[in-house]
Amino acid sequence: MKNLVILGAGTGGTIMANKLVGPLKSRGWKITVVDRDDNHYYQPGFLLVPFGLYHPEDLVRRRSHLLPRGVEFITQEVEEIKPQSKSIKLVDGRQINYDLLLVATGTHLCPEETPGMLDGWRQNIFEYYSLDGATALIEKLNEFKEGTLVVHINEMPIKCNVSPLEFAFLADWFFRKKGVRENIKIVYVTPISGAFTRPVATRYLGDLQAEKKIEVESFFMTEKVDPVNGKVACYDGREVNFDLLVTIPTNMGAELIKRSGLGDEMNYVPVDKSGFRSEKYSDIFVIGDAAANNWTKAGSVVHFESEILEKIIMAEIDGKKAEAEFDGHANCFIETGFGKAVVIDYNEEVEPLPGKFPLPGLGPMSLLKETRLNHWSKLAFEWVYWHWLLKGRAIPFVPALMSMRGKKDVRQA
Ligand SMILES: Cc1cc2nc3c(=O)[nH]c(=O)nc-3n(C[C@H](O)[C@H](O)[C@H](O)COP(=O)(O)OP(=O)(O)OC[C@H]3O[C@@H](n4cnc5c(N)ncnc54)[C@H](O)[C@@H]3O)c2cc1C
Numbered sequence: 001m002k003n004l005v006i007l008g009a010g011t012g013g014t015i016m017a018n019k020l021v022g023p024l025k026s027r028g029w030k031i032t033v034v035d036r037d038d039n040h041y042y043q044p045g046f047l048l049v050p051f052g053l054y055h056p057e058d059l060v061r062r063r064s065h066l067l068p069r070g071v072e073f074i075t076q077e078v079e080e081i082k083p084q085s086k087s088i089k090l091v092d093g094r095q096i097n098y099d100l101l102l103v104a105t106g107t108h109l110c111p112e113e114t115p116g117m118l119d120g121w122r123q124n125i126f127e128y129y130s131l132d133g134a135t136a137l138i139e140k141l142n143e144f145k146e147g148t149l150v151v152h153i154n155e156m157p158i159k160c161n162v163s164p165l166e167f168a169f170l171a172d173w174f175f176r177k178k179g180v181r182e183n184i185k186i187v188y189v190t191p192i193s194g195a196f197t198r199p200v201a202t203r204y205l206g207d208l209q210a211e212k213k214i215e216v217e218s219f220f221m222t223e224k225v226d227p228v229n230g231k232v233a234c235y236d237g238r239e240v241n242f243d244l245l246v247t248i249p250t251n252m253g254a255e256l257i258k259r260s261g262l263g264d265e266m267n268y269v270p271v272d273k274s275g276f277r278s279e280k281y282s283d284i285f286v287i288g289d290a291a292a293n294n295w296t297k298a299g300s301v302v303h304f305e306s307e308i309l310e311k312i313i314m315a316e317i318d319g320k321k322a323e324a325e326f327d328g329h330a331n332c333f334i335e336t337g338f339g340k341a342v343v344i345d346y347n348e349e350v351e352p353l354p355g356k357f358p359l360p361g362l363g364p365m366s367l368l369k370e371t372r373l374n375h376w377s378k379l380a381f382e383w384v385y386w387h388w389l390l391k392g393r394a395i396p397f398v399p400a401l402m403s404m405r406g407k408k409d410v411r412q413a
Helices: 011-025 043-048 131-143 163-177 199-211 255-259 299-317 372-389
Strands: 002-007 029-035 039-041 060-062 072-075 078-082 087-090 095-097 100-103 107-109 147-153 184-189 214-217 222-226 231-234 239-241 244-248 251-253 284-286 330-337 340-346 355-359 363-367
Touching (some): 043 163, 163 244
Parallel strands (some): 029 072, 184 214
Antiparallel strands (some): 231 239, 355 363
């Protein structure tokens, strides 16, 4: 029996196992999934934990319950991929052979990459990109009554690139609700030019930051952090003072990718022009955050990718030529506080534009506009994630490739 091995049972690995189990079985293939543990986290929920909007324990489910019947699930750290012998080696010494390999090992935090960062870890330097970090921030935010909060992106790319923006908006709302906002300065420190990577959304979201009195330090390439004196230093000599630093540390691909000689300098897997196939080995595919492509690192993107990758893998197995191509379609909710959120929908070529989504002219969601319904849709998305998205189902009216229908092209305006 031929074997498709999937490394990582996070968003991408779970979706692909659910999608492929039936079609592969009928072709005499089996699927083996490996992850280091049995805890699947709903990562978008981490953002809301420090503000008391989600309870940490509600964000974890067992991977083994989310994977379909008929796949073999192994909980063990993967040590190395050995492309020459088409096998993987687990930390306990076991070896598993594959006919096709799908890498879905995501990205993780590397605070040790920045001098000084770990010296103030969980004292005056926090993160919320892990459940532990988000939980530790609950108490810290509750006791923070005055001073400077710096929301800091160490370097790009990071997964969910709008999340730090949401953190700053929610912090503004949280401190206002507590009546201490007047005593707190919020500074948003980013290596890019502003709130987003493209002009229309940067203007809109930049205006929101100004309205909420969030100061912005842009093009800030962090050199080091000094937790004792509360300073973040930029290579160009600028310094930003903080009392509390909430950072998104450097994100990197899995160490195993480096150990296997499959990664770039950030341990992401270089891919061919399809965006999915290893540049070096044609029997190794990559989905999601683990890939070194230009697509946004986000769960919504992983979901859209899965619809295309399913076609590519099935064509490979059937010995046919794959016609499907992905356009980097992404959509994201941006919480803005006070029970409102903004929705953006874009791809590699078309930046986020205003309009109605997903039904042209009808919505009910609004693009690049703060609404209550967008916020409720973000909260409802958690149910969609567990019960629909991870099962590998398409979301009604939201195709994998971006559509211009319902969008107002204001790019020339
Ligand atoms: C705070 C936060 C907010 C977010 N908000 C949003 C949002 O609003 N919308 C959105 O679309 N996305 C959001 N995301 C991003 C989204 O969660 C990720 O982009 C998505 O989960 C990536 O899926 P993946 O399959 O590539 O990686 P993951 O889901 O991270 O899975 C990778 C898996 O690989 C496993 N693994 C890695 N190395 C090994 C090894 N050596 N051995 C065994 N197993 C290994 C890990 O244990 C993990 O289970 C957010 C993320 C965070 C942290």
